[in-house]
Amino acid sequence: MIAAGAPAAGVALWDGDTTVCTVGGVRAAGQSTPVAEGDLWHIGSITKSMTATLAARLVTAGQLRWDDTLGDVLGAALPDLHPDTRAITLTQLLSHRAGLVPNLGTLASLNLIRTQAGADLRQQRLAYAGAILKDPPEATPGQSFTYSNAGYVIAGAMMEAATGESWEALMQAHVFGPLGLTSAGFGPPGIAGTLDQPRGHTAGLLGGLQSREPGPFADNPAAMGPAGTVHISLCDLMQYAIAHAERSTDYLPVEAWEMLHSDKGDRYALGWGVGINGVLTHSGSNTLWFAQVAFWPETKYALAIVTNDGRIDSIGRPVAEAVEALAP
Numbered sequence: 001m002i003a004a005g006a007p008a009a010g011v012a013l014w015d016g017d018t019t020v021c022t023v024g025g026v027r028a029a030g031q032s033t034p035v036a037e038g039d040l041w042h043i044g045s046i047t048k049s050m051t052a053t054l055a056a057r058l059v060t061a062g063q064l065r066w067d068d069t070l071g072d073v074l075g076a077a078l079p080d081l082h083p084d085t086r087a088i089t090l091t092q093l094l095s096h097r098a099g100l101v102p103n104l105g106t107l108a109s110l111n112l113i114r115t116q117a118g119a120d121l122r123q124q125r126l127a128y129a130g131a132i133l134k135d136p137p138e139a140t141p142g143q144s145f146t147y148s149n150a151g152y153v154i155a156g157a158m159m160e161a162a163t164g165e166s167w168e169a170l171m172q173a174h175v176f177g178p179l180g181l182t183s184a185g186f187g188p189p190g191i192a193g194t195l196d197q198p199r200g201h202t203a204g205l206l207g208g209l210q211s212r213e214p215g216p217f218a219d220n221p222a223a224m225g226p227a228g229t230v231h232i233s234l235c236d237l238m239q240y241a242i243a244h245a246e247r248s249t250d251y252l253p254v255e256a257w258e259m260l261h262s263d264k265g266d267r268y269a270l271g272w273g274v275g276i277n278g279v280l281t282h283s284g285s286n287t288l289w290f291a292q293v294a295f296w297p298e299t300k301y302a303l304a305i306v307t308n309d310g311r312i313d314s315i316g317r318p319v320a321e322a323v324e325a326l327a328p
Contacts, residue, residue: 001025003318006309007209008035008198012238013326016300019242021235027308028199029209040189040197040231041306042219043291044284047230048152049260049271050175050240051167052094055159056256056270057174064162066091066259070133073158078130085133088141093148093155094271095264099139100148104128122166124223125157145266149220149227156226167226178251179243183233186225188218188288198308200288209309212288219286228284234306237293241302244272244280245295261297279327283319290315294323301328 001009001024008025023035058064064073071086085100092098132150139146156167163170168186176184190197192213199211200218212218219229232240247257263274272280281294288310295302303326309315 001307003321004307004309004311004315005209006307006315007201007211009305009307009309010035010039010041010234011322011326012234012304014238014242014245014302019235019238021238023234025308027195027197028211029201030211031195033195035198035308037235038183038233040183040185040233041237041291041308042188042200042231042284042286042289043228043237043293043306044286044289045149045228046237046282046284046291046293047226047228048094048284049244049282049293050171050230051152051156051226052260052271053244053252054167054170054174055090055094055155056252056260058159058162058170059259060252060256064090064159068158068162070129070154070158073161074126074129074133074154077126077161078133080130080134082134082136084136084141088137090155090158091264091270092141093151093158095268096145096147096151097142097264098148098151098154099137099141099143099146100132100151100154101138102147103149104131104153121168121223121225122157122160124221125153125160125167125226128223129154129157145268149224152227153224159226171230179240181232181236181240183236185231186229187222187231188212188214189231190214200286200308200310202288202310209311218288228286234304237291237304237306238302241293241295241304245297245300245302247297277327281323285310285312287312290319292319292323294327296328299328303327 010023012021204210283292291306293304
């Protein structure tokens, strides 16, 4: 907090036995309301690991296969799929090896924001997928790593098509519920007009920090949920990391955990970056918040850091230094 001038931050550690979660600072810059241990933090792209975890559950249940293709699952609903995208697999989408663009264009994303209120998010994701997949991929699928939010939205659309359920409902049923993540939800936390939760922050026009009230412009469009719209308490985020570190076979079979955690190339697994010394990690930001989670399965150790400061240039280095200092 001091290094970056962040309004608030939280750190959680697990050493294989004991979990400690601690938070400090204020919910909004210029206000005096302190953050509390159970407060909610937006975790951005850490959501991707949760979407991949959901995929593992659906594969284990026989509702999807890792090698299912876009043509197999979405071809009937999206007859205008470009021929070069039809063979892209679920695994390639989740490992950023589908060759797709990083995001839908700005104008199309704004249209999603305008239409999201009361709309069926499954239809929005299908429309998002159609807009991306009518054109050829930027790179040959399976040949290289290209980080893509779009790929994760499309993976979510595949899961919805295979099950008939929304990604949000599937997350509750297969990830939040079974892992006891009772605080987890979607979008910016809190209610506008009352400082009931931390607010995300961006750089002010005249310097300093500007908090953002919850609302449609305080997050990515809701249709982009599979790529990064989850909020959660720090201790529940730690509980999620512990589940991955412990790899309980009551939740997923060994082969599913291996699929999630093994490097698919360019030091990326499924929703997790693969680092040295066996660490799996991911950071996340929607430009108003920043968080990072890391775990070491072999040493049974995990940590999580959350902030309500989205200025990556200011907060990124202090968080990286904290992760390095706290690593086993």
